[in-house]
Amino acid sequence: MKPFAYARPGDVTEAVRTVAGEPAAVFLGGGTNLVDHLKLGIARPDVVVDVRTLTSREITDLEDGGLRIGAAVTNSAVAADRRIRERYPVLAEALLAGATGQLRNLATTAGNPLQRTRCVYFQDVTTACNKREPGSGCSAVGGYTRYSAILGIPAALPDPTAPETCIATHPSDMAVALAVVDAQVQVLGPAGARTIPFVDLHRLPGEDPSRDTVLDHGELVTAIDLPPLPAGARSVYRKVRDRASYAFALVSVAAVVVGEGDVRLAFGGVAHKPWRATRAEAILRGGPLTQDAVRAAMAAELAAAQPQPGIDSGNGFKIPLLTRTVVATLRDLTQAAGA
Amino acid sequence: MTELLRPRAIGRDLARRDGVAKVRGTATYAFETPVEAPAYAHPVQATVARGRVTAMDTAAAEALEGVLLVLTPFDAERLASTEDREYAVLQSDEVAFRGQVIGVVVAESSERARQAADTIRVTYAEREHDSTLSVDRSDLYTPEKVNPSYETDTAEGDVAAAVAAADVVVEQTYSTAMYHNNPLEPHASTALWEPGADVPLTLWDSTQGVHPARAAVAKVFGLDEEQVRVVCPYVGGGFGSKGTPHANVMLAVMAARALPGRPVRLALTRQQMFVLAGYRTPTIQRMQVAAGRDGRLSAIAIDVVEQTSKIKEFAEQTGIPTRMMYASPSRRTTHRLAALDVPVPSWMRAPGECPGMFGPEVALDELAEALGMDPVELRVRNEPEVDPETGKPWSSRHLVECLREGADRFGWRDRPPPRHRDGDWLVGTGVASSVYPTMRQATSTSLIRFEAGRYVVEIGAADLGTGTWTTLPQIAADALDVPVEDVEVRIGDTRYPIASVAGGSSGMNTWGSAVVEAARTFRDTFGRNPGDGDEAQNGVDQAATDDDHAAYAFGAQFVEARVHADTGELRVPRMLGVFAAGRIINPRTARSQFIGAMTMGLSMALHEHSVWDTRIGQVANHDLAEYHIAVNADVGDVQAHWLDEHDPHVNAMGTKGIGEIGIVGTAAAVVNAVYRATGIRVRALPVTLDKLLAALP
Numbered sequence A: 001m002k003p004f005a006y007a008r009p010g011d012v013t014e015a016v017r018t019v020a021g022e023p024a025a026v027f028l029g030g031g032t033n034l035v036d037h038l039k040l041g042i043a044r045p046d047v048v049v050d051v052r053t054l055t056s057r058e059i060t061d062l063e064d065g066g067l068r069i070g071a072a073v074t075n076s077a078v079a080a081d082r083r084i085r086e087r088y089p090v091l092a093e094a095l096l097a098g099a100t101g102q103l104r105n106l107a108t109t110a111g112n113p114l115q116r117t118r119c120v121y122f123q124d125v126t127t128a129c130n131k132r133e134p135g136s137g138c139s140a141v142g143g144y145t146r147y148s149a150i151l152g153i154p155a156a157l158p159d160p161t162a163p164e165t166c167i168a169t170h171p172s173d174m175a176v177a178l179a180v181v182d183a184q185v186q187v188l189g190p191a192g193a194r195t196i197p198f199v200d201l202h203r204l205p206g207e208d209p210s211r212d213t214v215l216d217h218g219e220l221v222t223a224i225d226l227p228p229l230p231a232g233a234r235s236v237y238r239k240v241r242d243r244a245s246y247a248f249a250l251v252s253v254a255a256v257v258v259g260e261g262d263v264r265l266a267f268g269g270v271a272h273k274p275w276r277a278t279r280a281e282a283i284l285r286g287g288p289l290t291q292d293a294v295r296a297a298m299a300a301e302l303a304a305a306q307p308q309p310g311i312d313s314g315n316g317f318k319i320p321l322l323t324r325t326v327v328a329t330l331r332d333l334t335q336a337a338g339a
Numbered sequence B: 001m002t003e004l005l006r007p008r009a010i011g012r013d014l015a016r017r018d019g020v021a022k023v024r025g026t027a028t029y030a031f032e033t034p035v036e037a038p039a040y041a042h043p044v045q046a047t048v049a050r051g052r053v054t055a056m057d058t059a060a061a062e063a064l065e066g067v068l069l070v071l072t073p074f075d076a077e078r079l080a081s082t083e084d085r086e087y088a089v090l091q092s093d094e095v096a097f098r099g100q101v102i103g104v105v106v107a108e109s110s111e112r113a114r115q116a117a118d119t120i121r122v123t124y125a126e127r128e129h130d131s132t133l134s135v136d137r138s139d140l141y142t143p144e145k146v147n148p149s150y151e152t153d154t155a156e157g158d159v160a161a162a163v164a165a166a167d168v169v170v171e172q173t174y175s176t177a178m179y180h181n182n183p184l185e186p187h188a189s190t191a192l193w194e195p196g197a198d199v200p201l202t203l204w205d206s207t208q209g210v211h212p213a214r215a216a217v218a219k220v221f222g223l224d225e226e227q228v229r230v231v232c233p234y235v236g237g238g239f240g241s242k243g244t245p246h247a248n249v250m251l252a253v254m255a256a257r258a259l260p261g262r263p264v265r266l267a268l269t270r271q272q273m274f275v276l277a278g279y280r281t282p283t284i285q286r287m288q289v290a291a292g293r294d295g296r297l298s299a300i301a302i303d304v305v306e307q308t309s310k311i312k313e314f315a316e317q318t319g320i321p322t323r324m325m326y327a328s329p330s331r332r333t334t335h336r337l338a339a340l341d342v343p344v345p346s347w348m349r350a351p352g353e354c355p356g357m358f359g360p361e362v363a364l365d366e367l368a369e370a371l372g373m374d375p376v377e378l379r380v381r382n383e384p385e386v387d388p389e390t391g392k393p394w395s396s397r398h399l400v401e402c403l404r405e406g407a408d409r410f411g412w413r414d415r416p417p418p419r420h421r422d423g424d425w426l427v428g429t430g431v432a433s434s435v436y437p438t439m440r441q442a443t444s445t446s447l448i449r450f451e452a453g454r455y456v457v458e459i460g461a462a463d464l465g466t467g468t469w470t471t472l473p474q475i476a477a478d479a480l481d482v483p484v485e486d487v488e489v490r491i492g493d494t495r496y497p498i499a500s501v502a503g504g505s506s507g508m509n510t511w512g513s514a515v516v517e518a519a520r521t522f523r524d525t526f527g528r529n530p531g532d533g534d535e536a537q538n539g540v541d542q543a544a545t546d547d548d549h550a551a552y553a554f555g556a557q558f559v560e561a562r563v564h565a566d567t568g569e570l571r572v573p574r575m576l577g578v579f580a581a582g583r584i585i586n587p588r589t590a591r592s593q594f595i596g597a598m599t600m601g602l603s604m605a606l607h608e609h610s611v612w613d614t615r616i617g618q619v620a621n622h623d624l625a626e627y628h629i630a631v632n633a634d635v636g637d638v639q640a641h642w643l644d645e646h647d648p649h650v651n652a653m654g655t656k657g658i659g660e661i662g663i664v665g666t667a668a669a670v671v672n673a674v675y676r677a678t679g680i681r682v683r684a685l686p687v688t689l690d691k692l693l694a695a696l697p
Ligand SMILES: Cc1cc2nc3c(=O)[nH]c(=O)nc-3n(C[C@H](O)[C@H](O)[C@H](O)COP(=O)(O)OP(=O)(O)OC[C@H]3O[C@@H](n4cnc5c(N)ncnc54)[C@H](O)[C@@H]3O)c2cc1C
Pocket: A026, A027, A028, A029, A030, A031, A032, A033, A034, A035, A051, A055, A071, A075, A097, A098, A099, A100, A103, A106, A107, A108, A109, A110, A111, A112, A113, A114, A115, A116, A171, A172, A173, A174, A219, A220, A221, A222, A246, A247, A248, A249, B625
């Protein structure tokens, strides 16, 4: 734990200027992730800029029929909003499957997708971790990999000493739902505003596992837009976890189905970012959505999966588990549609 | 045989006397004891698993504003006794496990202390460490005794011959995981050292026994026990982890002694509790069970391999329930330990019985399956007339009645067939037995004083949240033959007469017996109409009064498990336990002990697992987001029932102790239910969905 200055600027422009002008400054949303990191020494900022009262706490209708969720709207408020529940059940369900009521009352729309990995080594400053301390190595490889990734990992067995190695997963449930509905992220930076497709917000580790997203230092998320889903779209979020509540996903599936021929799928718990299953989607396009077809599509999607060995047999179980979960989720969604 | 107290207050469903204060937040716990100008201590921990500290650069820490003190192995006071190496904090530069205390910072605020601790740079001469538990280790050794003083190995008859000759044999290896106690209130103390005072050391500590804590602290610091006062009115849970002090207590006292006159507070963080507060060793249990077609056991054997630390031995008595549970002419139990570069294991709710009834109770289910016999009937068939281990008659044993009544209440007879499917769920039911020895500690004394028309009962007993504040008055009232409202009990302070630790489910048995003795003496001395200020003291000075009987509490647990046919997710919608645990003092506090322990057993079955990373020598998932315990949504209908058991041999109250038995057998019942649902026998806890995927339709 390191002392820091706490700033509450007058408006978002000033907030952006403050953070952009100070290399060791961070934004604070609900603080449910960041404050833990401050205590554990994972984040060591000099300045913490509280933006919760500066960004919008409203969900507004957009002209195209979509919705704009202000960055400071709490997870509870999003999950409870009638428009969200009716038009984007996948998002409401994802939120309600995450954390606890108390945490959701604090957690914000911007903070949730920007929460950092729960990799146990990332959270322990006494162990090597490329994400926390670039170049130090990756303790997760060959260690506790139950919650680690299987997708988006380049080599067959990553080198734990290489500076680019990271097999962490992104833990947010909300982010998986936002990926499947093709949300757009509204960002304000020192150079002005820009819009980032949500599926492009998070990165794979690439050469630099320390960076979770494409946001530049000082860029503030001001809102997240949900485009309208096609008429007749049905959506659902299915999370599989080690206990009935209050646990991160082992795997999760966000699905949107429009008729038989348009399936959108995103997965949680399997990669460094919410995983949009574009290969599976392409194979399933046009239908019909039989269980065999879904299995075949999943086999293609998971062809490059790299199960990670580790303590207690590693995480190879995620391949059958994810496949089964997708098959069941689409089965239930289409059965419900037929009913 | 004792004449049991006539129950009037005993047996009543009385609300907790300390409940209102706790709900209002006015009950003070050790860390929040109101004191003048407290200082805050934060431990510095080793980041290597083995080696020596060669240097500690504390300059930056010392330079920080508000830092009062930094202690390291190089400058800390030398302790009077270093015999117990867990307590020998900062006495040597040697690191015996990762996370070991190698320093402490005291500052004006806890944040500053933590910050300063983080700035200390430590240089180590690191050595290779070894923390891998396995049955194949060549250095497994035979401890002299197992906790606390049981024989390490026992053998009767010829197990091998019985196995060779038997109709049906089950030979399997079962394992339980490493578990960490995580009471809501972390291990915490406030320590004040006033060198000139009559009682120079005052220690407010979250402990299961103020007197045992005082004895340990006095010894380590070379003080007379009279020079130490330990105070602990309330404890936010202990489960054994506060039954003996740990290094944090010695560190708090050491820091206070270095800052005379300044009260020093020290609370472990959740992560530190995974290193410094004890844990349950993982166990590997090789079972052999042999029986004839009629289901009668001809042999039962358990060979246990488990771990201890290199600096202090703790040998979990995992094998002991196998010695007495069922009638079998041949029996063998053994314990072998691996001494590793790991933190010191210790007590966790029902040490011995809890892990030790996992292997046997799953093996019996496997035997029942092989015999095509109802597992309840199999257990009934192996009911021993007398204690198989000692040959003594039982003080009382109602296991069969528990099984029968439990089966009726649960609807066991109509249980669904194997691999029954209900919608998306595969459904199965399972059963297991529970047992816990009835213990009484050797030392406890109570003082009774007539004061302003009421009876004040003083004893240094502990209430871990278990109900002592409420149940001791019930015993005192009946012993004095007065209404319970006329009794005030004072506990949790070494100023009161000596009391034993709240451990081994012996609290009520021991303190209650002391109170009954004191009440007799009081009445004998002052009659029924005492004068104001009249007081009398008496207690117990031996562990048990009855050497002629084997005394145990028994129980039976029934579980319904559901496994999701698509994903393998597990749910346990129903648990039902029936216990025969002597007389129940207060059904309300008793029920919460039973269902709390059953829930902890459920947690052990499905969730709890300290994931040990042998590469770094540490628990990888060392916080409560990653170390799962059952949450509300995991717990369905949990019922605890008990038989009206009359046992005149145990003590004057007829109590057997109820704090631990509820966790014994639960995990086995869950595994047995999951087997019935899926056909998969999970022999290594916890039961997680990945272990079931292969069996799903
Ligand atoms: C025990 C526990 C269990 C949990 N379980 C789950 C779970 O099952 N599923 C799940 O999805 N989540 C879970 N969570 C995580 C929880 O959802 C997140 O902590 C929360 O959503 C983060 O939101 P916040 O507003 O509190 O973010 P903060 O902690 O305030 O911030 C998180 C990050 O976002 C940055 N940030 C915040 N606002 C902005 C902004 N406007 N622009 C740019 N950057 C910003 C911060 O700098 C920080 O890096 C759990 C958390 C805990 C503690």
